[in-house]
Amino acid sequence: MARATESLVRFQEQGVVLTDTEPLARLLMRSEAVASSRIEGLSVSAKRLMEHEALAEMGVRARLDSTEAAVLANIRAMHDHVFSVGPGDPVTLETLQRIDADLLKGGPLEGMGGIVRTEQNWIGGSALDPVGAAYVPPAPEDVPRLLDDLVRFCNSSPLPAVARAAIAHAQFETVHPFADGNGRTGRALALMVLRSGGLAGGAVPPISMAVASDRGTYIEALTSMRCEDPDGLRRAQDRYVAYWCGACADACALAASFEERVAELRASWEDRVRPRAGSAAELLLAVLPGTPVVSIQSAARLTARSREAARNAIAALVEAGVLVQNARNRKSNIFCADEVLDMFTLFERAGVTRGHDTAAARPGRAVPQRPERKGRR
Known part of the structure; x- marks a missing residue:
């Protein structure tokens, strides 16, 4: 204890x-x-x-x-x-x-x-x-x-x-x-x-x-x-x-361990985007780890900026490779921070064994598929 x-x-x-x-x-x-x-x-x-x-x-x-x-x-x-x-x-x-x-x-x-x-x-x-039940409360x-x-x-x-x-x-x-x-x-x-x-x-x-x-x-x-x-x-x-x-x-x-990886990812985003201080892009980068799937509407709410500012922030993040448009919901203008989603999947995979390594121990339950991105090992 x-x-x-x-x-x-x-x-x-x-x-x-x-x-x-x-x-x-x-x-x-x-x-x-x-x-x-x-x-x-x-x-x-x-x-x-x-x-x-x-x-x-x-x-x-x-x-x-x-x-x-x-x-x-x-x-x-x-x-x-x-x-x-x-x-x-x-x-x-x-x-x-x-x-x-x-x-x-x-x-x-x-x-x-x-x-x-x-x-x-x-x-x-x-x-x-209850005949044959494992437990009767x-x-x-x-x-x-x-x-x-x-x-x-x-x-x-x-x-x-x-x-x-x-x-x-x-x-x-x-x-x-x-x-x-x-x-x-x-x-x-x-x-x-x-x-x-x-x-x-x-x-x-x-x-x-x-x-x-x-x-x-x-x-x-x-x-x-x-x-x-x-x-x-x-x-x-x-x-x-x-x-x-x-x-x-x-x-x-x-x-x-997950926190450390998220912090490293946010630092890499800052290097890629180099947003202006106080801009919608900077504010969106700050909240993106907790809301890695966003729309223009939700980005405006999360950053407390106008829809036009949110649209421009998303465009900047797409150009830097931080966000990608969701193909399945393209008409809804949904954008995903795939690096966060991949990290979340690996986080789930790490929790399936006591050693946190599915390569070293058989998982005790079904696990999410390991993420594979084009051009990424």
Whole structure:
């Protein structure tokens, strides 16, 4: 716990210049949401997701499949609600309900989003009955009491914030209070507990990315916490909290390495573009890492400049090779910073193994294809 806490504190205090800026915070939160979705079997390319976000801002209704809609909902829910909890702020059941409601919005279970269950549910086995299920959560009549107990624990336990976040997450998954979205909501809960404890500030480390590198161990660690024997439970808690601490430290290392690469990329952009101080081009370069898919409309909003100034800034960045026009959405005038998207893909690939090297270890899950650009090795 001490090592994990030290890693989280160092990540907040000693990160490179981008650590506390909105662009990188947004990009790291997006990576956390994408990885959390991948744990649930929901996988979409980062470029596709960011294209949808850019089109939505322009008022273009894109056709989303159920997976794309679910992952985009997770990104919005994580960003909106996790950052709503600051140091010393309480974690509330209402916030958890809003997260789950946002996750299920637009899907077949939208009407049940955020509603504490009143029926028995189970994980695995048949949809008809719990025979053969991997896990049967507590009876519905016990759920309100258990949630009240969980919220009190989050806000008043004397345990270090890292352990509090780990145990709160495990208990939430054990109670399984909602019809769907429990895994993603529970991982958001862990981040909120860390933020409440002062261990996750302007940028949130992508803990789900570290967890997803070994999903089997994660599930096994969670399952071991569902133990009625006191001695067995204590041993399970030790193993589980140790696992979670390792994931926190691993996430900080991943994020710090990613920050350094983003900083290097921004410096190379500055050399290529050499924008005038205070110009729309300079302002756009500053926010591009967190919003690597832009339109003239979004560029004007991001830089607080006119559409004409944004158009000229985009033209300058296209000429310097920083932006390229999206071929699939050419009529919508969407432009992509492919170098950021490639970096994001490599960031995702780095998180699939504990050693952060897919060449040295077999990935524990499906990974995005390694980016290949014409003329680039």
